[in-house]
Each structure stands twice: as structure tokens, then as C-alpha cells.
Amino acid sequence: xxxxxxxxxxxxxxxxxxxxxxxxxxxxxxxxxxxxxxxxxxxxxxxxxxxxxxxxxxxxxxxxxxxxxxxxxxxxxxxxxxxxxxxxxxxxxxxxxxxxxxxxxxxxxxxxxxxxxxxxxxxxxxxxxxxxxxxxxxxxxxxxxxxxxxxxxxxxxxxxxxxxxxxxxxxxxxxxxxxxxxxxxxxxxxxxxxxxxxxxxxxxxxxxxxxxxxxxxxxxxxxxxxxxxxxxxxxxx
Amino acid sequence: xxxxxxxxxxxxxxxxxxxxxxxxxxxxxxxxxxxxxxxxxxxxxxxxxxxxxxxxxxxxxxxxxxxxxxxxxxxxxxxxxxxxxxxxxxxxxxxxxxxxxxxxxxxxxxxxxxxxxxxxxxxxxxxxxxxxxxxxxxxxxxxxxxxxxxxxxxxxxxxxxxxxxxxxxxxxxxxxxxxxxxxxxxxxxxxxxxxxxxxxxxxxxxxxxxxxxxxxxxxxxxxxxxxxxxxxxxxxx
DNA sequence: ACTTATAGTGTATATTTGACACATTTATTT
DNA sequence: AAATAAATGTGTCAAATATACACTATAAGT
Numbered sequence: 110x111x112x113x114x115x116x117x118x119x120x121x122x123x124x125x126x127x128x129x130x131x132x133x134x135x136x137x138x139x140x141x142x143x144x145x146x147x148x149x150x151x152x153x154x155x156x157x158x159x160x161x162x163x164x165x166x167x168x169x170x171x172x173x174x175x176x177x178x179x180x181x182x183x184x185x186x187x188x189x190x191x192x193x194x195x196x197x198x199x200x201x202x203x204x205x206x207x208x209x210x211x212x213x214x215x216x217x218x219x220x221x222x223x224x225x226x227x228x229x230x231x232x233x234x235x236x237x238x239x240x241x242x243x244x245x246x247x248x249x250x251x252x253x254x255x256x257x258x259x260x261x262x263x264x265x266x267x268x269x270x271x272x273x274x275x276x277x278x279x280x281x282x283x284x285x286x287x288x289x290x291x292x293x294x295x296x297x298x299x300x301x302x303x304x305x306x307x308x309x310x311x312x313x314x315x316x317x318x319x320x321x322x323x324x325x326x327x328x329x330x331x332x333x334x335x336x337x338x339x340x341x342x343x344x345x346x
Numbered sequence: 347x348x349x350x351x352x353x354x355x356x357x358x359x360x361x362x363x364x365x366x367x368x369x370x371x372x373x374x375x376x377x378x379x380x381x382x383x384x385x386x387x388x389x390x391x392x393x394x395x396x397x398x399x400x401x402x403x404x405x406x407x408x409x410x411x412x413x414x415x416x417x418x419x420x421x422x423x424x425x426x427x428x429x430x431x432x433x434x435x436x437x438x439x440x441x442x443x444x445x446x447x448x449x450x451x452x453x454x455x456x457x458x459x460x461x462x463x464x465x466x467x468x469x470x471x472x473x474x475x476x477x478x479x480x481x482x483x484x485x486x487x488x489x490x491x492x493x494x495x496x497x498x499x500x501x502x503x504x505x506x507x508x509x510x511x512x513x514x515x516x517x518x519x520x521x522x523x524x525x526x527x528x529x530x531x532x533x534x535x536x537x538x539x540x541x542x543x544x545x546x547x548x549x550x551x552x553x554x555x556x557x558x559x560x561x562x563x564x565x566x567x568x569x570x571x572x573x574x575x576x577x578x579x580x581x582x583x
Numbered sequence: 584a585c586t587t588a589t590a591g592t593g594t595a596t597a598t599t600t601g602a603c604a605c606a607t608t609t610a611t612t613t
Numbered sequence: 614a615a616a617t618a619a620a621t622g623t624g625t626c627a628a629a630t631a632t633a634c635a636c637t638a639t640a641a642g643t
Binding site: 189201 | 347348349350353354355356357358382383394395397398399400401422424425426427428429434435436437438440493
């Protein structure tokens with residue numbers, strides 16, 4: 110057997126939802142298309158899957174293209190394949206969810222692609238079903254950040270607790286009590302005090318922390334409070 | 347613009363992971379292939395996406411084919427697209443996660459496809475990357491059931507609390523305290539006492555409950571305990 | 584009537600969360 | 614140099630939730 114009879118292929122695209130945090134707002138990296146179709150409209154960064162390319166490799170390629178970065182935090186968000194979603198021809202899009210430290214991106218690469226960082230509440234309407242994708246990504250960010258320590262992916266290697274709090278306030282669009290937040294975060298055991306104080310501050314300088322990466326990996330999945338202790342780090346079949 | 351130049355299509359398959367619960371064990375509906383490739387091996391139920399078919403419609407079609415059921419609980423689980431995953435030709439598979447009430451399936455349809463219900467801990471090795479898919483689905487079931495009331499999708503319309511407990515014990519492969527479980531479940535307000543008692547019981551007959559479907563929809567997403575009240579049913583941008 | 588097995592309800596204790604007060608640090612102002 | 618403003622860091626109490634465990638109730642078989 111060397112082929113499947115009577116089955117024809119479908120175009121496979123990859124679209125990337127890229128989140129950043131500028132210290133105040135959650136931002137999306139969007140492109141103003143200088144190519145067809147829908148030239149002049151806003152959209153997610155994307156591209157077609159190449160013939161001998163794995164899906165994750167395609168996402169990595171596209172993300173690197175736009176940001177100049179490797180080793181980005183990426184997850185599959187879903188597949189969008191409605192028959193009419195792309196007016197040019199039927200295209201199924203695999204959507205990836207990416208979190209980056211906004212300070213690390215390459216400005217030249219972003220300029221080259223006519224891309225911009227845009228705050229969630231100022232985002233323009235996007236082409237095709239990209240609005241739907243972004244909506245789902247925001248939901249996912251909120252869901253995931255409530256249960257897993259992914260917030261750190263949006264921050265520089267060293268960060269302060271107030272910074273982290275502003276991030277969560279931006280994600281959930283709600284104020285959080287400073288003292289309870291600090292207690293909760295420190296109790297995770299994920300933060301290591303670097304001993305250094307934040308230099309750029311007009312008032313009391315906050316302590317800079319870094320992530321305990323070993324513990325981060327260990328604790329990434331220990332979230333559920335529904336089941337008894339035995340599940341903590343996974344009784345698995 | 348009526349086409350994208352220099353891009354060729356890829357075969358798109360759909361695979362379905364179908365969970366059931368027989369009162370004791372979580373089961374998977376798997377097929378012993380009586381067709382090529384890998385005739386004789388075990389695999390998930392699947393098929394190719396049709397030319398004018400949406401992804402979810404394809405999943406619905408395939409699920410109906412095997413179970414005789416409509417209105418099945420379905421979610422996208424992910425896309426598997428490694429270049430070498432299908433030895434015949436490159437195929438990208440969109441995987442769906444389905445939960446059904448095992449009593450409702452059509453035995454003829456299952457027999458026709460040479461399918462069987464198999465307990466998780468007795469499942470055979472599957473073709474291609476289907477083992478990986480199943481592993482992810484089990485993880486997802488555990489994750490999701492800890493946060494959302496999806497367990498009910500695996501039970502008949504009327505069920506007892508001890509039945510529900512056995513289901514959760516099967517999902518997490520761990521014993522749960524009867525009294526705390528009952529209190530927790532009742533406190534969700536999702537259960538309506540039908541007033542009927544379970545007939546098939548050699549001892550004290552348990553009360554039969556049904557799901558409060560209005561409240562179920564309402565509460566489906568109110569799970570996170572990380573953020574303050576304001577999030578309960580979604581402050582959204 | 585007695586036994587066995589399962590269902591249903593209650594209660595005391597420990598742990599976690601939520602609301603809030605006070606003290607500390609640093610640049611700027613007086 | 615002392616006072617002020619703005620932010621950081623630590624502590625405490627009450628309420629809510631989770632955990633562990635004991636007792637009572639019902640149905641069927643002996």
C-alpha cells in the first residue's frame with residue numbers, strides 16, 4: 110500500500126497568537142498585511158506548512174521569522190477548518206499560542222513584517238476567523254495562568270513581585286490584593302530571591318526574583334484540588 | 347486572487363477517542379482493523395475529512411458511524427502531523443475527544459466496524475501515534491473532570507451518587523472518601539433528586555439524581571479559584 | 584430477629600483564603 | 614536635614630473550605 114485512493118489533500122496553514130506584556134498591558138503581535146489576500150487588513154502571523162515539516166517545527170519557524178527568537182513557549186490552541194473560512198481556497202489552520210518576553214523580540218524582524226504590538230483592548234478586527242482564534246487564546250491564557258505558572262514566560266528572567274502582580278491584574282482585568290498575592294506566590298516555592306533590588310524605581314526598590322526552574326518543571330502540573338494527595342504528581346496508568 | 351501559488355495539499359484525517367464507563371472501569375472504543383494499512387492491528391476509529399465538510403462535522407459523522415449516536419460530547423484534543431506518522435503517505439490527523447453513555451451505543455454499528463470496548467489498563471498497543479493520542483486524552487479527561495462537570499457525559503440520564511463516585515475513582519485510579527465526595531457534589535447544586543430509588547441493588551437503594559441542565563451550562567466554566575469573585579462568570583474584554 | 588452490605592448524615596479539626604493595618608524604603612520637596 | 618509621597622514588605626484575625634472519621638438507616642438473605 111503506497112497511497113490512499115480517492116482522497117485529495119487540503120491546504121494546511123499555521124497561525125500564531127503571540128502574547129507579550131509591557132509592564133502594564135497584555136499585547137498581541139499582529140501584522141498589517143502587505144500581501145494578498147486582504148492586503149491592508151490586520152491578521153495573525155501565519156504561513157503554510159511546508160512539505161517535509163512537522164507542525165511544531167512550522168510554528169517555530171514562523172515565530173522565529175517574526176520575532177528573531179528561538180525557544181519560545183508554544184502550545185497548540187486548536188484547528189480551524191470551516192469550509193468557507195478562507196475565501197481564496199479551502200485552508201485548514203493549526204493555531205499556536207505563544208508567550209514571549211516582549212523585551213527580547215527583534216525589532217527589525219517585526220518591522221520587516223509590518224507587525225506591531227497591540228494592547229488587547231485596542232486590537233483591530235482581524236481577517237477570516239482570526240478574531241475567534243484570539244478570543245479563544247485570551248480565554249486559554251486566563252484558564253491556564255490560573256492553574257499553571259505560565260505567567261513567567263511573559264516576564265524577563267528577573268522580575269519583582271509587584272511586576273508579576275501587574276501581569277496577573279492585566280490577564281484578569283481586575284485588581285488583586287497585594288499582600289495576599291505576595292503570600293500566595295511565595296508559598297509556591299517557585300521564586301528565588303536574587304538578593305538584588307530593582308534599580309529602576311522612584312520609591313522603595315522591590316526585590317528581584319528569578320524562577321526556580323527545577324521546581325517549575327516539577328510543579329507545572331500539580332494544580333488540581335479536586336482529588337486527594339495521591340494525585341499530586343501523577344498516579345498514572 | 348483565486349488560489350495560493352506553489353502550495354500543495356496534505357491529507358487530513360480525523361481520529362476519535364471515545365470514552366465510556368461501565369460502572370467499574372473507564373473504557374475506550376477501539377477498532378481491530380479489517381482494512382489496510384495495518385490490517386489486524388488495533389487503532390482508534392477514524393476517517394478522512396471530506397472535501398466540503400467542517401472538522402466538527404467530520405468528527406460527528408465518524409462518531410455516528412461507530413456508535414449510532416448523535417449529540418455526543420466532543421472536544422478537539424489536538425493535531426498530530428509529524429512527517430513520518432503515517433507510513434503510507436503524509437497525513438495530518440485532527441483528534442477528537444468524545445464521552446458517551448456506554449449503554450446508548452448501537453451494538454450493530456460497533457460489531458460492523460469490528461470495534462470493542464476495552465478497559466484502559468487492558469488496552470492493546472495501537473497503530474501509528476495513536477498511543478500518544480490516547481495518553482493525552484486520559485490526561486485531558488483527568489484534567490478536565492477535576493475542573494468541569496464533564497463526568498455526567500459518561501453516565502445515564504439518571505444516576506446515583508455512589509455511581510458518580512465510582513466514576514471519579516476510576517478516572518483518578520484512587521479511592522475517595524464517600525462522605526466528603528457526596529457533600530462536595532451536592533454543594534455544586536448541579537444535582538436534582540428525582541425522588542426515585544435505584545431498583546437494582548441488593549442492599550439499601552441509592553437515590554437517583556439527574557443533572558440540572560440549566561445550572562450545568564451556567565456553572566460549566568466557573569471553576570477557577572485563583573482570581574477574585576469578579577471572574578466567576580467572566581469579565582471579558 | 585440477626586447479619587451483611589451499602590447508603591446517607593453529622594461533627595471536630597486543620598488548612599487555606601480574604602480583608603485589612605502597620606512598618607520600611609527611597610526620591611522628591613520644603 | 615526634616616518632611617512628604619509613593620511604593621514595597623510583613624503580620625494578624627475571621628471566615629470559608631477541606632479532611633478525617635463516627636454514627637444511623639435501609640434492604641435482602643439467613
